[in-house]
């Protein structure tokens with residue numbers, strides 16, 4: 001039996017396990033993520049997130065995709081972790097740091113009027129890493145990938161690739177409704193130019209300070225939202241002259257809106273909501289009769 005909390009950030013849902021209370025075996029984690037994520041025989045989610053003690057930050061987060069692969073960062077997950085950690089008193093301050101495999105991040109929570117609930121969460125997602133060797137990507141290690149041509153099934157697409165602690169490739173399209181997310185997404189995710197695979201994002205620029213966004217996530221497929229992807233999309237828009245630093249961009253995702261700002265000092269801030277869906281006790285497959 002294992003206690004869990006299911007949460008979502010704009011429809012991007014994960015099963016959260018509190019390692020301050022539960023203990024899990026390292027060798028079981030990947031299988032557990034697959035099991036929990038299954039909507040028929042598990043709980044149903046885009047993956048699993050572990051919250052636990054950290055040696056050098058206030059708290060630690062580990063992220064597993066629905067296919068069991070471990071990711072180094074997760075923007076929607078960070079907002080959910082911040083809300084859960086604050087509301088469950090795992091941290092007792094409104095600004096705190098979270099250790100991720102992609103590096104430490106700062107989170108800050110905004111409370112409801114009665115001070116009982118976290119309403120909005122802002123996270124300093126750090127700077128985008130632009131060099132191919134940091135994405136990581138094939139090619140000249142110290143060069144950047146800005147609107148580089150890539151051919152998929154006879155069509156040429158132009159890609160801007162970068163890391164937000166995890167790898168992203170962003171494609172600008174004229175119409176978000178017809179973006180080939182499910183056709184091209186899985187091909188590019190596992191393209192051999194990405195040795196660790198990649199998250200694939202399609203973006204339509206809208207009225208000033210707005211963009212529409214769809215994602216094919218590495219290890220989870222189409223999701224309602226991707227926080228690191230939204231940060232990557234705003235960075236790509238600025239790098240290609242479609243948006244400006246130090247000005248908020250509202251990213252319209254399938255599950256709702258995120259506010260993203262690439263600050264002059266180099267860091268990208270993400271602000272948005274997080275919600276608890278349910279809490280319960282999960283019975284592992286091998287313990288079911």
Ligand SMILES: N[C@@H](CCC[C@H](N)C(=O)O)C(=O)O
Pocket residue numbers: 012063065070071072073074075076077166167199217218219220223225226227228229
């Ligand atoms: N949904 C996330 C990203 C989760 C990890 C990603 N699929 C990867 O493998 O890098 C987000 O909100 O950022």
